[in-house]
Amino acid sequence: MSPTRDEARVALAEIDRVTAQTRAAIARGPSAPLLILWGSIWFVADLTTQFRPEAMGWLWWVLDLVGAFGSCWLVQRSRVQVKRPGAWRYGVFWGAIFFYAVLWLNLLAPVKWPQTPQQWVSFEPTFRRITAYFHTIPMFAYVIGGLFIGRFLIWLGLLVTALILVGFCWVPDYFYLWLAITGGGSLILSGVFIRKFWR
């Protein structure tokens, strides 16, 4: 027996609802803890750069490694499990991009980490440019990812990029503190928002 018009309408509405719910669940997946993890890493690293710049030569490497292994672990234990053929390529892709950026930065203009406060003063403007640049790369990835996952990531990427530029241009003396609060803070708050409201 063929369904009535009302039954067909209800079935179509149910299809739309379940499809949207599934997409949201997949997008939410490990996003919240990943945003909180990387927001915390930004926060600690940028805050340390502001107040203890001599420690940053090695601390960035340690924090990036923590972030990389932490991300793998969070994706692995995510409750929403979607199997994507070749998903490991995403990790390799981002690792290669990061490696490429660091390698060429050092090949073209080797970074000699300052050993004294005086050296830091002359090195800081260069480091500020490098830091601003590196912070915009993952935000660009958010914007691109948002094209496929959802508008929220696009707005987040654009907002944090704008905040980075504002800090770079108008808050140079406290740029790293600015990054810690606006950049790291935005990521942490976004993670908390997703965890609480994306249901």
Add this chain to the structure above:
Amino acid sequence: MPELDKIIHAPARLRIMSALMALAASEQLDFRTLSEMLDLTDGNLGAHLQTLEEAGYLKLEKSFVNRKPRTYVRATARGRARFEEHVEALKKICGV
């Protein structure tokens, strides 16, 4: 002319196929995620998945993750085509 599919039209199976259609063709959703999202018991979901698999609309793949068994589900090309045809038939009834 698009036709309604009796197998897909059952409410639980319609929801299962809708969830799988939200994925890319090469992606698979695991059994536990599907049961939690659709609020179906394991037995109920298993029975509907078997019906859909027998019709060739989806494929089940069993594997081990951290030595624990895990079942992944994916809509086949045939299942996707039949689902889209079913949706078209529903739209036609609604006059959309």
